[in-house]
Amino acid sequence: MHDKPRLRFWQIWNMSFGFLGIQYGFGLQQANMSPIFRYLNAEESAIPILWLAGPVTGLLVQPVIGAMSDRTWSERWGRRKPYFLVGALITSFALFMMPNSSALWMAASLMWLLDAGLNITMEPFRAFIGDKLNVEQRNLGFAVQSFFVGFGQTLANLMPFLLPLFGVTLAASGGNHIPDFVKYSFYIGAVAILGAVFWTLYTTSEYPPDNMEEFRRMKQEKRGVFHAFTDVFEALHDMPPTMKQLWWVKFFTWYGLPLMWQYLSLSIARHAFNAPDANTNPVGFAKGLEWSNLCFALFNVGCFGISFLLPPIAARLGRRSTHAVFLTIGGLGFLSMLLSSDKNIYLVGMTLVGLAWGSIMSMPYVMLSTSVPKERMGVYMGLFNGFIVVPQIINNMTIGFLYETVLNNDPLNALALCGICLILAAGACFLVRESPRAERAAFPLGAGGH
Secondary structure, X not given: OOOOOOOOHHHHHHHHOHHHHHHHHHHHHHHHHHHHHHHOOOOHHHHHHHOOHHHHHHHHHHHHHHHXXXXXXXXXXXXXXXXHHHHHHHHHHHHHHHHHOOOHHHXXXXXXXXXXXXXXXXXXXXXXXXXXXXXXXXXXXXXXHHHHHHHHHHHHHOHHHHHHHHOOOOOOOOOOOOOHHHHHHHHHHHHHHHHHHHHHHHHOOOOOOOOHHHHHHHHHHOXXXXXXXXXXXHHHHOOOHHHHHOHHHHHHHHHHOHHHHHHHHHHHHHHHHOOOOOOOOHHHHHHHHHHHHHHHHHHHHHHHHHHOOHHHHHHHHOHHHHHHHHHHHHHHHHHHXXXXXXXXXXXXXXXXXXXHHHHHOOHHHHHHHOOOOHHHHXXXXXXXXXXXXXXXXXXXXXXHHHHOOOOOOOHHHHHHHHHHHHHHHHHHHHHOOOOHHHHHHHOOOOHHHO
């Protein structure tokens, strides 16, 4: 809509603040789940299949939640906000229970619940940008969300260094051998997501549908989850060309990226701290987990540090060229880890990857938001998530076979494969064709867009 009023910066900040809690939860998951699985005696080659929860729940949940929220309206609760609240409650419960897992099956089950809650909450936040902001301000809206991606995950990753100031140590007080700093980080996360989401609920209102009579008629005709699936299939059939062209960019990006979360901490523990597992060298393994959290913190500093610079860079280079440049930088960051076994090389490499992450979290969404009809923003944002989760599912199903052969049972080689994938994704950016009109709408020159 071109007639939506311009919002002040702090209004955009408040409407996206719940994203901070979501990303704190994702930060905890990304840095700690592989070590938690290993503490519960999972085989290294089985790690990818245990991560299958994320992409599968994303594939099932986000398009359906997007379609349902497109057809939701309450004078009291709005359109997207009910989903923010339900997802936050589910996520908070899963975060509280996760570090108390007594067996591998329990942790894996809670992983499914955690991802379901995060996905229920996150997708409507993406659609919220299209609902609330005019075209000229959407780049700023997604940039703010990208900032919260980096900032929220940085807070999560710094917990191993902040909690010792309050007496929490690397020791494990329970029978599952999971360190106390991991447990308290998850407890804080359970509170943080509720607090952040409640802030957005309290400070932000939603616009009613443009044509209330038409909206009510459509809602009466299309009730329930079945019709939500119908909406998804109709959206697939009507998919805009720009969205189709983004497929290969997203495929290579998201086939590679899961390897970072699955194997970074294990690579650091093995190569920098001589700890291939938690049994042979428990102190070194805990140190590797701690250092990987610091690496993820710098990764996220790179993300939110670049987030507000992306709009002016893209205004000069164009979105696809900007995204290609930053994906290449990220790929080189992963490949640099092959140069040394010193723990500091991981800090340098992950900072470079963080710059790419800032672009991954914003550029494709801005491209998409200018190419889809506003009344179907939710279902298309959810469907676009399929471009993320399908490659991850393929990754989770194939890496177990490649790990022992192509990757030689070495988590460092998995990170190198991730770097190659990001460089391939950079090349695929030039398959995307966008009109000059869409470029100007998303990134107007001058003061209007930033």
